[in-house]
Each structure stands twice: as C-alpha cells, then as structure tokens.
Amino acid sequence: MAVKPVPRILVINLAEERVETIRREDLAPFIGGIGVATKLFSELVDVEKDALDPVQPIILANGPMSTIFPVVTKTVAVFRSPLTGEWGESYAGMRLALAMRMTGFQAIVIKGRAKRPMYLAISHQGVRFKDATALWGLSVSETGSILRDLESGRGHRSCIRIGPAGERGVRFANVNVDTYRHFGRLGLGALFGSKNLKAVVIHGEREEPIENFAQYSRVYKEIYNKAVTTDIMDKYHGIGTAINVNGLNNLNGLPTKNLQQSSFDQAAAISGEAFAEQSLIRKMACAGCPVGCIHIGLHRREFGPGYDYESKNLSYDHELIFALGSFLGMSSQEKIYELIDAVEELGLDAISAGVLLGWVTEAFEKGILTEEQLGVRPAFDHSKPYLQILRKLVQQPNELYRFLALGAYAAAQRYGGQEYAMTLAKNEIAGYHTGYANILGQAVGARHSHLDNAGYSVDQKLKDKSPVEKVEALVKEEKWRNVLNCLTICLFAREIYQLDTVLAALDSIGIPSTEEELEKLGEDIFRLKQDTRRQLGYDFNQVEVPKRFFETTSVTGNLNREAFQEMVEHYKAHTCPQN
Incomplete structure (x- = not known):
C-alpha cells in the first residue's frame, strides 16, 4: 500500500490563546477533507456536553487536491450542531481552501472560549489573537469591510465571519465566507458566537512545488477541458442551480407555501431564467474553479424612509429562491432579494430561515401563534412582516422568539403544528x-x-x-x-x-x-x-x-x-x- 502524506494540523486554544502544530501519521490514510475532519472530531467531541459548551471543537479541513485541480474548491467544517445536537458538517468555497493551502495547514482545530470578543489572523507565519470588541454587534458586511482594511493579503486572503445571529446564539446562524459563500447549514455561526469568535482571517504565501509537474499538468488539462469544453458544467455556469425552479415546478416538486403545494403559479416570475434576464449582473468563481457558478444579482434598496437608494450585489441560487421565494409564496424577485439581504446581514442560514417562516405563517393562520406574540401579521407573499420577524428572532424579545431562534422543530414542539413544521431530523428541508x-x-x-x-x-x-x-x-x-x-x-x-x-x-x-x-x-x-x-x-x-x-x-x-x-x-x- 502506498504511503499517504501526513497532514499538518493547527490546533488553536482560544481560552489560553495558545497554538500548537501537530502531525499525525495515523490520519494519513484518511487523505484529507472530511476523512481527517471526521477522525479528529470523533476523538475531540464531548458527547456528554451541549453543542455550545466551550469544550466542543470546530474543525476546518481541506484536501491534497484543493485548488490545484479544477473545481476542487471546498473547505469542510465539522462540529456538533447547535440545531440538531448531533453531527454537524458544512462546506464552503470562495478563497478559503486556497488561503488554507498557502498557510501549509490541511486542518485547523479551534477549541475553548475566548475571554473577550476575538478574531483570529492565521498565516504561514503563525496565529495572532486580535480583539474584536469593536466588531461585536456589526453586520456581516460591516465586519468584512473592516477586516479587509485591517488585514493584509489581498487575493490570497479569506475572511470568514458571523453576524448578530451567531453572536446571539441563533441555532441556525451561519458563517459567511468571502461575502458570497457560507458554512450555512446546522448552526456553525452559533458555535462561533459561543466561543466569542467573531471572525477568522486566513492569509498564506507558502510555496508548494509539485514534483512530477509534467504528469500533473497532463491530468490537469484533461480535467480542465472536461469542465470548460463539454456540457457537464453548462447548467452551473449558465442559468445556475436556479434553473431547477421551473423544472421542479413543472414536475410538481417545488415546495410552495410551506409545502401546502408542490407547484407555484408565480414560478415563472422567480425562475432562474427570470433572474438572469432581469437582475443578473455578473458571475463569479471560487479560487481554483474555471466554471463560475456564483450568480450575482442587483438589488436596489432604500437606506431608510425618505432616503436615497443604493445598489447592492447579492448571490442567489435555487435553494434561496425556494426557501425565501416559493416556500413563502413570494411573487417577485424584489421581495426575495429583500429577504436574502436580511439573512445575509444578520448571518442566518437562508434555508432554515425560510422554512421557519413558512411554519410561522401557517401557525399564525391556524391560530397557534398570535399577533401579540409575533408583533406582526405574517402572510405569504408579504416580505415586510418577515423582515421584522427575522430581526426579532435575533433580538429575542420574548419566549416565542427565543424558541424560534432554536429552529422550526423546537418551536413546533413547544407551540404545536409539528405536522407542518418541515424538518427532517430537526433540520429544515x-x-x-x-x-x-x-x-x-x-x-x-x-x-x-x-x-x-x-x-x-x-x-x-x-x-x-x-x-x-x-x-x-x-x-x-x-x-x-x-x-x-x-x-x-x-x-x-x-x-x-x-x-x-x-x-x-x-x-x-x-x-x-x-x-x-x-x-x-x-x-x-x-x-x-x-x-x-x-x-x-x-x-x-x-x-x-x-x-x-x-x-x-x-x-x-x-x-x-x-x-x-x-x-x-x-x-x-x-x-x-x-x-
């Protein structure tokens, strides 16, 4: 059996502000990515303690092919999910895998709880523990803008951060990765918040020569040609995953109005084709990808009543159009963009947020929830009440919102309506x-x-x-x-x-x-x-x-x-x- 490379692992203790670099030969057969992360997590997780206990680890890992082959762009995060209480696993692209590779670390383990709000600056030269008190409470975009000014490394730098939802322990808070990607599902953002960890900025400049470059180059070119000259990736570069909206709708497979329907009479207005024709302004790719599947649309929003408008670039795909669109009966792109903008700035997983709002709407219609509890009257195809609900579930002003912050499953267990709380194993569908x-x-x-x-x-x-x-x-x-x-x-x-x-x-x-x-x-x-x-x-x-x-x-x-x-x-x- 061939000998596999031994991964280099960075272990960070937030409580003690201590760093250790280890190599584990026994991890080599797991190659990298989810293999290494699974093995590390199985050893480090404390099954007797809550997901948000400081002892619980966050593990980030990439693989030996990361960003040196086409479309090998992901970094995996493994953690105990605050939403389900069990296995947490999420993937994100953009520049994170490249930045990690150029630091020389294949995995990063984060443990403990910082004594004050903190962000980490990780490079090939080491780790700096930085005070993030001034960043605490800021939105995702505000945090990213400041950190890009504070930390060097443009191009080889990745900035991952949480918003107010993660700070407040919303169990489906996400971690934003370089603005347009996320560790979205299962609540990693809440785990960051519980550790007083606002952000991690990674910047590497480590060179890594490839020994048999001729063989590597030949294989690389074969894969590249498949990606850019065949029709295999056409769907993702063209309309993107949002092409699924019309397809599923025509097949009776598009969850609509809290899955009371499986088709939507306004699907054409919010389809991938409609977004492309009316609001698409650019496409982006993760580092190491020649395809460009990230579709960016233009959203015009008002600063406030009576103020001027600004233009904002927002990423959209099938899951966002489903969760914040058809699932909530949204009949226009403008309404969907309003909700995308809100979940992005607050730092919420879009799927969980939309599915939760679907349950809230039907529970309100059936009299399980009241206007007094909610502070608004939610209704399908009305974005403004939903915007207020999203802000309130981060603020958590009463018992209802504290339960909503735990996710749709927990809220339905407390208030009823389990039969239409669309979750599977406590995760929103x-x-x-x-x-x-x-x-x-x-x-x-x-x-x-x-x-x-x-x-x-x-x-x-x-x-x-x-x-x-x-x-x-x-x-x-x-x-x-x-x-x-x-x-x-x-x-x-x-x-x-x-x-x-x-x-x-x-x-x-x-x-x-x-x-x-x-x-x-x-x-x-x-x-x-x-x-x-x-x-x-x-x-x-x-x-x-x-x-x-x-x-x-x-x-x-x-x-x-x-x-x-x-x-x-x-x-x-x-x-x-x-x-």
Whole structure:
C-alpha cells in the first residue's frame, strides 16, 4: 500500500490563546477533507456536553487536491450542531481552501472560549489573537469591510465571519465566507458566537512545488477541458442551480407555501431564467474553479424612509429562491432579494430561515401563534412582516422568539403544528419534493442534507426500482461522496471526477491509490460517522416525518407513510445490522 502524506494540523486554544502544530501519521490514510475532519472530531467531541459548551471543537479541513485541480474548491467544517445536537458538517468555497493551502495547514482545530470578543489572523507565519470588541454587534458586511482594511493579503486572503445571529446564539446562524459563500447549514455561526469568535482571517504565501509537474499538468488539462469544453458544467455556469425552479415546478416538486403545494403559479416570475434576464449582473468563481457558478444579482434598496437608494450585489441560487421565494409564496424577485439581504446581514442560514417562516405563517393562520406574540401579521407573499420577524428572532424579545431562534422543530414542539413544521431530523428541508428517497436521504444522511446522498435524484432516476434498490443507491452514493469530500471536490463537478479521474489526479501529485482503497475509505468514514452520530443521540429507530409530506403530491406521485417506513426498515437493515 502506498504511503499517504501526513497532514499538518493547527490546533488553536482560544481560552489560553495558545497554538500548537501537530502531525499525525495515523490520519494519513484518511487523505484529507472530511476523512481527517471526521477522525479528529470523533476523538475531540464531548458527547456528554451541549453543542455550545466551550469544550466542543470546530474543525476546518481541506484536501491534497484543493485548488490545484479544477473545481476542487471546498473547505469542510465539522462540529456538533447547535440545531440538531448531533453531527454537524458544512462546506464552503470562495478563497478559503486556497488561503488554507498557502498557510501549509490541511486542518485547523479551534477549541475553548475566548475571554473577550476575538478574531483570529492565521498565516504561514503563525496565529495572532486580535480583539474584536469593536466588531461585536456589526453586520456581516460591516465586519468584512473592516477586516479587509485591517488585514493584509489581498487575493490570497479569506475572511470568514458571523453576524448578530451567531453572536446571539441563533441555532441556525451561519458563517459567511468571502461575502458570497457560507458554512450555512446546522448552526456553525452559533458555535462561533459561543466561543466569542467573531471572525477568522486566513492569509498564506507558502510555496508548494509539485514534483512530477509534467504528469500533473497532463491530468490537469484533461480535467480542465472536461469542465470548460463539454456540457457537464453548462447548467452551473449558465442559468445556475436556479434553473431547477421551473423544472421542479413543472414536475410538481417545488415546495410552495410551506409545502401546502408542490407547484407555484408565480414560478415563472422567480425562475432562474427570470433572474438572469432581469437582475443578473455578473458571475463569479471560487479560487481554483474555471466554471463560475456564483450568480450575482442587483438589488436596489432604500437606506431608510425618505432616503436615497443604493445598489447592492447579492448571490442567489435555487435553494434561496425556494426557501425565501416559493416556500413563502413570494411573487417577485424584489421581495426575495429583500429577504436574502436580511439573512445575509444578520448571518442566518437562508434555508432554515425560510422554512421557519413558512411554519410561522401557517401557525399564525391556524391560530397557534398570535399577533401579540409575533408583533406582526405574517402572510405569504408579504416580505415586510418577515423582515421584522427575522430581526426579532435575533433580538429575542420574548419566549416565542427565543424558541424560534432554536429552529422550526423546537418551536413546533413547544407551540404545536409539528405536522407542518418541515424538518427532517430537526433540520429544515431543502428545496425538493420528489418522493421517498429524498425524504429518507435527508432524514438519515449524516448531515441531514440533500447533498449527503442525492435522494432527489434517486427518486427520479430510479422511479421504477424497488425500495431495496433505492436504499442501496442512497448508501452507495453517500459513501462515494465521502471520498469526493476527502478531496474537497465541489459536488457540482461529481460527473467529472469519476473513479478513474480521481485515481489519475491523486497519482499525479504522488498519492497513488487503488479502487479498493478508495472504496474502503468511503466505507470507513461512513461507519465512523454513524458511530459518532449514535453517541451524539441520533437514533435510526426514531425517524420522524411531518404529515405534510404525505398530503402534498410529489414528483413521483402521492406518498404514504407505510411505504416510506418500509424504506426506513431497509435502510436500518442495510446500514445498522445490530438494530
């Protein structure tokens, strides 16, 4: 078996303002990314303590192919989720992977709680602990603007930071990465806030020569050509993921008005095509990507009543248009941009925020919540009340808003309406209603995301297959995605990075592997995640699915609980034989 490189890990103790660099030979077989992060997290997490306890670690990791191959752009964060209480895993692009690589660190572990608000300045020369008291309370964009002036390294620098939502412990607060990307799901921003950590600025200038440059260059060019001269990545560069809005709507798979509907009569007005025609102004790419899938639209907003307007650039994609658009019955781009702007500045995960607002609206309509509690009268297709609710759930002026800050699942447990609180394993759903595999995939996947195992795709591609075949497809896909995520390949490029391409790329940078080794790697990570999740409280025998999923027609037709439960049992038998 070939020897894998030993990862270099930076360990930061916020409480003691102490730094340590370690190398772990036993981590080498995990290659990098989610493999290294999973192993470190399984060792460091305290399963007996709350997700926001200072002892809990934050782990950031990239892989050996990061930014030196096309579309290998991601950094993974692993943590105990404040939203679900169990496994937290999130990915972000822009410049973070490049900046980390140029510091020479493949993983960064952050532990403890700072004595005062702080930001970290990390470079190839070391770590500086900087006072962030003056930044505490500022919005995401204000914080980023100041830090870009304070810290050098333009181009090779990445700035990740939280907004007021993270400071106030909103359990679905995100971490903004270089303005247009995020560690969005599962509440990493709340964990930053609990550690008094406002931001991390990373800047590297370390050179890293490639030994067999001729072989590397040949493989690089082959991958690059696939990315830019074939139609594999056309969707992402063209209309972007927002092209899914019309597609899903036509198939009865677009969650609308808190999933009371699976199609939206105003979908054309908020489709990816409409955004491109009316408000798209530019496209951007993460460092190391030739595709440019980040679509930036122009939002005109008023400074305040009676004041002039300003133009603001905001990123949009399918998930934002779903969560802050169709799910809330929004009939115009302007209203969606208003909500995107708010969640960006406050530092909230857009999906969780939108799905929570959907539950709030229906709960208000049904009399479970009152205007006195909310301070406003929420209604589908009305953005202004939602803007007030978003600000209040950060301020948390009363008991209701303190529960709303815990997420839709916790709020419904307290006030009722669980049957239409659209969460799976306590995480707010993604923008698909395709069938059983989509529901199961999010309910049992490691991070309860559609990106764990592509259940939405299994529903459509394996529509006529048996429940066992669908379950096997979900498990197989999740294991392979573990391999891709060890290398921190953007999953938009998964069709480019098939097995042979992955093996060739690794071999070209001196990490020869075999199909059997990669298969074992995906399996080992899958099992280690499962074991850690059980210790954190996840129970496959207690999968809860809101009734609404079985009331609203999906892409694959009407669903019933009995058929879904059959798939749950197949999954448990396939992946958890001890149960």
